Amino acid sequence: MRILSGIQPSGRLHIGNYFGMMKQAVELQKQGETFLFIADYHSLTTLPKPEQLRERVTEVAIDFLACGLDVEKTCFFRQSEVPQVCELTWLLNAVCPLGLLQRAHSYKDKIAKGFDASNGLFSYPVLMAADILIYQSNLVPVGKDQKQHLEITRDLAIKFNDRFGEIFTIPDGYIPESVAVIPGIDGQKMSKSYDNTIPIFGTEKEIRKVVMSIVTDSKGLNDSKDPDKCSIVGLYKLFANPEQVEEMNDKYRTGGYGYGHAKQALFESMWNYFEPMRKRRNELIANPDTVREILQKGAKKASAEAEKTMSKARQAVGLR
Numbered sequence: 001m002r003i004l005s006g007i008q009p010s011g012r013l014h015i016g017n018y019f020g021m022m023k024q025a026v027e028l029q030k031q032g033e034t035f036l037f038i039a040d041y042h043s044l045t046t047l048p049k050p051e052q053l054r055e056r057v058t059e060v061a062i063d064f065l066a067c068g069l070d071v072e073k074t075c076f077f078r079q080s081e082v083p084q085v086c087e088l089t090w091l092l093n094a095v096c097p098l099g100l101l102q103r104a105h106s107y108k109d110k111i112a113k114g115f116d117a118s119n120g121l122f123s124y125p126v127l128m129a130a131d132i133l134i135y136q137s138n139l140v141p142v143g144k145d146q147k148q149h150l151e152i153t154r155d156l157a158i159k160f161n162d163r164f165g166e167i168f169t170i171p172d173g174y175i176p177e178s179v180a181v182i183p184g185i186d187g188q189k190m191s192k193s194y195d196n197t198i199p200i201f202g203t204e205k206e207i208r209k210v211v212m213s214i215v216t217d218s219k220g221l222n223d224s225k226d227p228d229k230c231s232i233v234g235l236y237k238l239f240a241n242p243e244q245v246e247e248m249n250d251k252y253r254t255g256g257y258g259y260g261h262a263k264q265a266l267f268e269s270m271w272n273y274f275e276p277m278r279k280r281r282n283e284l285i286a287n288p289d290t291v292r293e294i295l296q297k298g299a300k301k302a303s304a305e306a307e308k309t310m311s312k313a314r315q316a317v318g319l320r
Contacts, residue, residue: 001032004137004171006039006079006128009056010046013063014197015270016182016190019238024141026068028174034074035135035302036064038295041079041086042128045121061291063200066281077298079131084306088130089123091313095159096126100152106145113193129153134306136169144175164316167309182238183231185214198235200274201281211267212260221258232262239269 005025013022025036038060040053048056057078069076079085101107104125111117125148132140132153142150150173157168181189184196191197198210214232219225227233227249237245248265251257284291314320 001138002136002169003028003032003034003139003141004036004132004135005034005141006037006042006131007060007064008039008043009053009060010043010048011056011192012197012199013060013201014190014192014199015235015238016184016197018067018200019182020143021141022064022067025064025074026070028139028141029070029073032139035137035305036069036074036076037079037082037131037302038077039079039131042124045118045124046115058288058291061295062281062284065284065291065294066277067200068277071294071298075298075301076294077302078295081295081299082134082302082306084303084310085127085130085134087310088134088306088313089127091317092126092129092133092156092160093123094317095163096156100155101125104148104152106149125149125152126156129156132171133157133168134309135302136305136309137171138169139174140171141174147173147175160313164313167312167316183234185210185231187215187231198270201278204271207271208267211270212263214259214263214266216259219259222255224255225252225257225259227252230259230262232259232266236262236266236269239266239273244269 005021005028007017007021025034028034038057040057043053043056061076061078064076065071101122107122107124110121115121128146128149129152132150133156140150140153150171154170157170161167161170184190184194185198186194186196188194188196199207202210214235216230216232217225230252233245233248233252236248240248244265248262252262311320
């Protein structure tokens with residue numbers, strides 16, 4: 001079974017990224033042949049500055065490797081180092097009905113949020129389909145917000161296969177129900193778009209300051225509090241064991257336990273959780289050539305697999 005995942009280099013990775021995608025990717029590499037790419041082509045829809053994009057790609061690579069990605073089990077590479085994916089995007093565009101893209105809710109949502117209405121943003125699902133199909137992926141972990149894009153991928157693969165023969169594997173999606181919405185410091189879903197994230201890596205002072213800024217209600221030290229409605233407890237559950245969580249719940253309900261106490265407990269559990277990863281990350285930062293070599297090796301393998309698919313696709317449509 002071949003498993004494919006991708007992540008955009010859109011800024012510093014936060015604990016929502018970790019529990020929503022990164023931890024899952026590390027666990028899935030035990031279940032099959034895994035391909036994981038840094039989606040720098042996709043990030044161009046927001047037009048980051050060139051140097052900013054390069055820095056973000058390096059940061060994402062280092063963070064993933066620090067968080068347990070095993071390059072002996074996972075082909076890890078930069079999307080733009082596999083040029084065949086753009087070639088396949090054009091072939092898929094040729095069979096993609098306009099209405100299929102017009103119904104994509106992600107495009108409408110981004111336009112509503114003020115993104116420029118570019119063709120790159122509009123045709124984003126076709127590039128995503130090429131990413132998936134070019135490696136003959138069997139399983140694609142996606143968030144609920146990407147489910148429609150995966151359905152578009154399946155539609156395009158079926159249309160292409162019906163017209164030109166059995167070229168592409170029809171992928172299945174994997175949406176883990178166990179991953180809850182990770183609350184940000186304002187109680188909304190943690191997202192860079194809301195500027196409410198807690199970074200995975202940073203100085204002790206920086207992380208503590210962010211944790212201490214989590215928004216709470218106005219209940220005082222001695223008031224009884226509802227742990228089920230508190231973002232601090234929601235985040236604490238990610239790092240603490242069940243007994244520790246239940247202890248915090250009891251303190252909330254009993255009173256005499258302030259939000260400052262809870263934030264300190266959250267910070268300590270979070271800081272300890274990521275300690276081994278911080279150590280690995282510092283080692284990688286000190287050896288940048290190692291990171292570059294890993295991405296280059298992954299791109300070489302990915303390109304070879306992509307070329308197998310493109311050779312068949314070119315022949316099928318009459319380009320060879």
